[in-house]
Amino acid sequence: MTRIITLFCIFIAQIGFSQSAESYLEKIRNNEALLTAFFQQMPKGGDLHHHFSGSIYAEPLLERAIAEDFYLNLETMAVSKTKPEKGNWENFSSLKSKGKLDYYQQQVMQTWSIKDYNGSVPSDDQFFDSFMKFEPTIAGHFAEGMLELKKRAIAENVLYIETQLSTIPCDMNVSDLTGFNSKLRQAAEQKDEKAVMKLLDELYKSFQKKDAKKYALDFNNNFIAKLHKDLKIDDDKFTMRYQNFVLRFMDPVDLFKNLTIAFISANESKLVAGVNIVSPEHGENSMKDYWLHMVMFKYCHSKFSDVKYTLHAGELTLGLVQPEELTWHINDAIYVAGANRIGHGVDIAYEANSYDLLKYMSKNNIPIEINLASNEFILKVKENRHPFTLYKEFNVPIVISTDDAGILRSSMTEQYVLLAKRYPDVNYETIKKYVYNSINYSFIQDPSVKKQLLKDLDTRFKTFEANFSKN
Template identity: 90%
Template sequence: MTRIITLFCFFIAQIGFSQSAESYLEKIRNNEALLTAFFQQMPKGGDLHHHFSGSIYAEPLLERAIAEDFYLNLETIAVSKTKPEKGNWEKFSSLNNKGKLEYYEQQIMQTWSVKDYNGSVPSDDQFFDSFMKFEPTIAGHFAEGMLELKKRAIAENVTYIETQLSTIPCDMNVSDLADFNTKLRQAAEQKDEKAVLKLLDELYKSLQKKDAKKYADDFNNNFIAKLHKDLKMDDDKFTMRYQNFVLRFMEPVDLFKNLVIAFISSSESKLTAGVNIVSPEHGQTSMKDYWLHMVMFKYCHSKFPDVKYTLHAGELTLGLVQPEELTWHINDAIYVAGANRIGHGVDIAYEANSYDLLKYMAQKNIPIEINLVSNEFILKVKENRHPFTLYKEFNVPIVISTDDAGILRSNMTEQYVLLAKRYPEVNYETIKKYVYNSINYSFIQDVAVKKQLIRDLDNRFKTFEAKFSKN
């Protein structure tokens, strides 16, 4: 007991004799334990770059697979509710009866997340391949995941999440439009924007005739709004909004169909706070169709000018793709697509006319979503190789986010610990500015909600900083 009291007094003394939160932060720059305690308690505003399925930790997904007696592929470590025709699949109950369950539990944890990662497979493959392996455990269980994320956010003083919850289900038959795939790619190969936009206009009219709006309405009313209301997601401690997203690897017609529906959804619901595009940026189809995708966003913006969108762009590094492919993705996301925010932006130093691009981002208030843990694991980019300092140097608005905290075994606190430890030139007031950026640059449509979150941050920081006032 005496030792505990002594340690407590030491801690109080550390805080008590600090003039401010800023001076205390400077004292603890190189101590990760002290930084963790500091940032755990510091208000952190919002998480704007957040994938729902990748943010759920593997443990509850595994528990669900066992409880519902899924089939496990003993080679790929994927799960399925029903037994597929091909592959070596076995039920969890059978593995348990054979005394093999504990072994496969370990395999699952190491395959569905980066737990105990040993470099046996490329880090980008480890990350991106995990999603489809555990995806069957999420279907029908969005509520549990949303409540888990809310509880964890509140515990670490995150008050807002803008998550990419789900693609919009759509069974629209577009087989009669398949010839547009070839036409669009031919026009894109020539970088003939006028021809692409004309084709997209024809395609858009066809999708309207197929009642694209009904899929957006169904998603908004019977999924998003219902879940949000039933779970009481918004309260005085926490707020959640949802980004619609499309998948880069799809054929042009299918992707554009989904993009149009995503924009319709976001234009008609205050809960759907914008649109995004996901999947590995360095994938074969992603690279081939990247410019075409940017023109698609430009077209949809012309139809729905009030809808905001953030784009994964420049999640690339030297060696992952050919050098010339590092020079244009962020450029096109901003100048062609007109993105309101950029996610990752890791290849900015290689982008053509990068200084002009950075100045433009600063002038137009186009924020960069910085994901330190994600960029380190997937791309092996960290410390002074990371372009964080470059964005800061040019006064580009910065927000700090997690990306996929579940797969990466991370949280928002760790992002700020790394930020403070790796970049000592970033003082407390600047970090505080990044926190406010996460609300100010959010896509929340309701102005009153955004203002209330800012007021809440004001009060939280006042309480937090009072802990460091001199006794």
Template identity: 90%
Template sequence: MTRIITLFCIFIAQIGFSQTADSYLEKIRNNEALLTAFFQQMPKGGDLHHHFSGSVYAEPLLERAIAEDFYLNLETMAVSKTKPEKGNWQTFSSLKNDGKLDYYQQQVMQTWSVKDYNGSVPSDDQFFDSFMKFEPTIAGHFAEGMLELKKRAIAENVSYIETQLSTIPCDMNVSDLTDFNTKLRQAAIQKDEKAVTKLLDELYKSIQKKDAKKYADDFNNNFIAKLHKDLKMDDERFTMRYQNFVLRFMEPVDLFKNLIIAFISSSESKLTAGVNIVSPEHGENSMKDYWLHMEMFKYCHSKFPNVKYTLHAGELTLGLVQPEDLTWHINDAIHIAGANRIGHGVDIAYEANSYDLLKYMSKNNIPIEINLVSNEFILKVKENRHPFTLYKEFNVPIVISTDDAGILRSNMTEQYVLLAKRYQDVNYETIKKYVYNSINYSFIQDESVKKQLIKDLDNRFKAFEAKFSKN
């Protein structure tokens, strides 16, 4: 990177830079080294589609596993603090003593991330399966990861991250409510909204009686607020906020319980910027319960109308699911759930009445979170197969995000390099607009914080664009 920036500076000196940032960008469209130097230094605002555990690079996680002498499964490359009963597990210290540590370090890196990916397993499996394999290294070490992300963001001129940090721990016993799983799914099959709402009303009352609020309060006060304050995450260079999220693969009662707690948390803390839903959208429960999940978000919105939420929707492509399953996920996320932003939205061209849907998103300022590197690796969707141009044509607000930069071995700079190289009709002013979108459409609850980030962005762009003025 140092050599690239040096090359950039030499080039500036050679040409005297009598042109604007816009005209310079047009000259370097097809040179990735020059594009990288340009976008590395350009202010990039916020990263709004950001999974904490997938954004920490594998190297520090592996170092931690070795330092704490975790057990390694020699077949799957999963790690554990204690030795599981089944499987071929060995400690890292024993691997070192046997002279095998270097070999397995390489295997771990290739399993916990896309490093040296060779297509031996499907790309979506490679990506989604990695999380649980390294997850034990994150527990108890959120601080180290947060500081790593802050340091990296500052280095590449990113001023804000809205990260999905952690699920909210909850040991609430809902065994007496399991009958609702069947009842909710039966009502969902019939698309009986009234029946679903009635069942959710009953569930909501039961969950409230089980003191759902205490889990939200504990998370807000003893985890989020404490970490945020102790680490001094907010300063004049950087700001971080946190999205609560629930897991799509859970049974309906468990998911709804967690969703209620997530909404309570976000309604009572200015640090928790909204709610999300994650896990593979093409998973069995994700597909089977998708409509039901959207109804759950709609219900939660009726109880907590001030809480914003963004939904992973349409992270699908032809061949991954049946064609008819590409036609309704974004529609339902917007028209039923009432999502404030959409994450991925890759299947938009297949959605029923897609033009009307795009017009609705534009009219109602519902942004799309574009994740170019992620969509290319997981879904094999890139260049003119990617719907970026479709969203742009219909003036849907666009924000550029990383998704999971650690697993994908990427960063925010690379997203903009790909954007500029692949879509050459997107000029500098439009790219700059996307950067401002990432703050304007953020879920920051404190308007004074948002205004300060915009002011800071103004100053950063002024300094950046001054590099292109006459000497």
């Protein structure tokens, strides 16, 4: 990093700068190469909307699959450690001996990421379907991925990542509780929150009897803490914390079981910053059970009031779902679930009473996690179709994030380049404020850690900005 900054100083000196960082930014607004150089060097605080598996680039995952001789499905480009009974599968060593490896490597790259995307499949399918195809290459290799992300973050002056690392393994037998699925959905259909809460209370007590805390503590101690300590993740250049998450497509009992354990885990570990919910928001169960999921978060908050949570909400757009389905997801995430942050929030303009909702977010300091590259690819929402300006106009706290930089073949630097190019009314001081927001609104539990990161940001910005006043 020191060498990069030195080279940047030489570059500035050579072109004879005697101006502020803000005036220089205004001068280069329409030059993407100059913007990239500028934002690559600028301190970028934290990345708060970050999926671990989606942030690893396809190249190392493919290299691992080849090295460990995985089986490749020649139609779907999914991989497997062992050969499944059904489907057209062939191991990589066989493909290599037949001279077909190069061809299939290219096919894999175009399936596990958006490399060379040509529109042959819908963009949302291309994105969401990729996870399960490369997922087998990640199991047992979290350490390599964490170190890759740390190295890349340091290289582009990112101080902090709050990543959704892994679901919590749990083999708890809940077959005796499956009857609650229909009961919960019937109560949810009537929007009978009191009835839902009563059913959740019964389930919660059952999970306690089935030793839910054991799964949370095992995950905290033998996975999160061990990896974090063994890899020496935190140092004077970088810090990482972790969000637990649950999957929207699961049936209610299984999802609530996992959510309960996720909250217990976050409540018991300072390394676990908070809780989230993921999977396509427009999926069948995601839509059918959305309100129910929000009540589940509300219930868990009543048990673990110190645990923070951010919710993927409003990652929808006109055409992806029916118009009436765009009117209530962010509302429910905030007013029902009580979310501390909102991820994406793309459908805000369609939300019922959106002005009141935006005012509420502003008044209560509920940030929006803006993911420009992700929203452009998955939802085809960008520039003045994107609600960024709407959030800005209502003074909703904004943080800039990557979402899934590996699949999207993007970076934190690119997010700021897109921001500066597309929204010329966003000046340097405002961008700097967004950077500080990414630490101030992080879920870091230890106040001393957050304080140190803010101090580091001060120092880095002072160094960065001093370069522009030199003759």
